[in-house]
Amino acid sequence: MSLFRTAKAEPRPYQLLAAENTLTRGNTLVVMPTALGKTFVALILAAHLLKTTGKKILFLAPTKPLALQQAEKFRELIEIPVEEIVVVTGEVKQEERAEEYANARVVVGTPQTVANDLKKNVLSLKDFSLVVVDEAHRAVGNYAFVFVSAKAVETGALVLGLTASPSADRKKIEEVCENLGIKHVEVKTAKDEDIIEYVKPVELDWIFVDFPKEFVELRNLLQEWLDEVLNALKQTGFTGSYGRVTKRDLLALRIRLLSGSGPSRFWALSLLARAMNLMHAIDLLETEGVGALENFWKGMGKREKTTKAVQALLKDERYASVLKKAGGLIDKKIEHPKMAKMREIVGAAAAEGKSTIVFAHYRDSVDTVLETLEETRFVKARKLVGRSGEGGMTQKQQAELLDAFRAKEFNVLVATQVGEEGLDIPAVDLVLFYESVPSEIRLIQRRGRAGRVKAGKTIILITKDTKDEAFHWISRKKEEKMHKILKSMTKKMNASQTPGKETPVAEKKLKRKKETKQSSMAEFL
Incomplete structure (x- = not known):
């Protein structure tokens, strides 16, 4: 039996x-x-x-x-x-x-x-x-x-x-x-x-939006400040012959500096931390919007324990200037075009009785997205974030929230990376990426939340000519590369094995008609 x-x-x-x-x-x-x-x-x-x-x-x-x-x-x-x-x-x-x-x-x-x-x-x-x-x-x-x-x-x-x-x-x-x-x-x-007969179709759509011209002045201010810090960092001699310095370069440099020696490395680490904060601010402005930037920028000043790097940013007159410009844009209700597009898409889905997960990369962004969706007709939204840090959720809180989502007590879940894997997330009709991710693993995990039991849709919002667009192409190429590598490795492994016995039950099962499936399964099970 x-x-x-x-x-x-x-x-x-x-x-x-x-x-x-x-x-x-x-x-x-x-x-x-x-x-x-x-x-x-x-x-x-x-x-x-x-x-x-x-x-x-x-x-x-x-x-x-x-x-x-x-x-x-x-x-x-x-x-x-x-x-x-x-x-x-x-x-x-x-x-x-x-x-x-x-x-x-x-x-x-x-x-x-x-x-x-x-x-x-x-x-x-x-x-x-x-x-x-x-x-x-x-x-x-x-x-x-x-x-x-x-x-x-x-x-x-x-x-x-x-x-x-x-x-x-x-x-x-x-x-x-x-x-x-x-x-x-x-x-x-x-x-x-x-x-193929078991696959529930998931429509994949990429929506490109322009970077708002009203944000350009603020971005230029942050970029000039970042360039100044990076130039100072290069003067320490630790960055080598980098041309355009990326976040990955800085992370690699941080590891080297932490394992190194000498007093000058502490100054370099302070400059590096400043650069990372400024890069993050630019990323938020480009891919998330001025609200997310303001949340992050104000958050730096509210921390009980601030590092010397953050203190240096706070003391710079440009810190207040960024806050003033960001606040002015918010007062004028000038937002990232992604916000309007998201309201339109998620609101339409909610009006049709559909459930949605909105993925945003940062907690600051989750809060901004949630505030916007709470004002959208037909939408009842809640947020799901990880357990670490201020504002984190316990495992019990996460489970209770997901049970409520499963019970349709609300129809939109706004989640950080924690919603990609590791939790029992209910299937939904629509998955919306508020920004691109450079990881093929995260792309696949997020996309997999739609279309589990019926046809679904995935939409990715992308800001043109920013890191957003670069990440979009990177993740797509990585996914294609992954499948090629796996195909190659499978062939290599199979070729290296000595021919074993066939798997007759399964091979026959693939060819038999549906009425014979139960008996062939019993042979194996």
């Missing part, structure tokens, strides 16, 4: 094939677009191994909300007593976790907690047949996924990594594969023949 409750959810052919390939080819990284059921691959495999090996299953989720969500899926779809499916996080006492490890058949846990328990011998993976790593692109550096996966490989447990977006950097993908002991990469795209 199958342990997978097929009456509740019948696995799709490509999911079954991915599960079988994991069994026959070894540790596997499954790369599949959001909403196409990566977790089902893990559930299918878990049901099979629970039945055939009698060993336990470990599912690693990066956050507690995701761990709780995945545990519910196991309880719903795997035919074992619910008390044998447990969630372990740092909030559970160590002695209680030890007892749960001993009695459970399926353990869903956060990676840091599981890694700590392995180090303290509270847990051993010798009794586990499968370790699933959700959001596997995080398995780099010293992240806890890496340690747990190494222990899994040591004990002979099968490792299954799941991700929608590993990276556009070949070295990073290779690092993920090495850290997880990956032998096979299973890549599926929305254009694949066996996937």
Whole structure:
């Protein structure tokens, strides 16, 4: 008898094939677009191994909300007593976790907690047949996924990594594969023949707006100030022969300065911090608007503990000048054209009874966007931000907010990066990017919030001739590059493996008619 409750959810052919390939080819990284059921691959495999090996299953989720969500899926779809499916996080006492490890058949846990328990011998993976790593692109550096996966490989447990977006950097993908002991990469795209019938169409639209001429004077003031600070920084000799200095250059320089020695580096660090603040101010003005800039600029002066770098900015007469010019634009109700466009788009969606997530990069921007949307007809908006810093939300507050959104108590969620992954975000009709992001991973994660259960739409607002537009092209090129790298790596891995037995059930399943699906599935499950 199958342990997978097929009456509740019948696995799709490509999911079954991915599960079988994991069994026959070894540790596997499954790369599949959001909403196409990566977790089902893990559930299918878990049901099979629970039945055939009698060993336990470990599912690693990066956050507690995701761990709780995945545990519910196991309880719903795997035919074992619910008390044998447990969630372990740092909030559970160590002695209680030890007892749960001993009695459970399926353990869903956060990676840091599981890694700590392995180090303290509270847990051993010798009794586990499968370790699933959700959001596997995080398995780099010293992240806890890496340690747990190494222990899994040591004990002979099968490792299954799941991700929608590993990276556009070949070295990073290779690092993920090495850290997880990956032998096979299973890549599926929305254009694949066996996937296409299950894909809910997501319309993608880019809307370009002009940088307001009224903002030019303010931008010039900030840019001249930044150039002055960068010139002073170059005089220290630490910046080398940089031409145009970017934020990435400054971040790399900061790491070098912090690990260096000599008194002059402290002056360089102070100049660098000033430059970073000024760059951020320009970015906000160009991509978010004068309201976000004002919030950030005023916030610098309100901090209880200000650094010497910030104090230097506050003492400069140009600090007050920026505030005056920004305030004047706000008083005249001159806003970034993105605001009007956003009101128009989100308001129209709300009028049609649709739900929306608006992503903004910075908390300052979230507050400005929220204020604007609260004045928009038909819109009931709330904000979702991370846990750190002033104005942060606790995990409980985040969960309560998302439950309210799921219950349709409000129809627009304005979120920072925290809404991209790591939380159980409900599917929506519309995803609106208030600005572009340079990361292909974040682009894919954000876009995946629409079109999960029905057709959806994603709109990206872009300010012409600014960093906004540059980020737009960067993220698109990175996504294309990622797919090419994955295709190349898959071919290479498959070629290096000795031909194994075919996966007849899955291969037949892809060809059989719908009426024969249940019997072929039973052969595997």
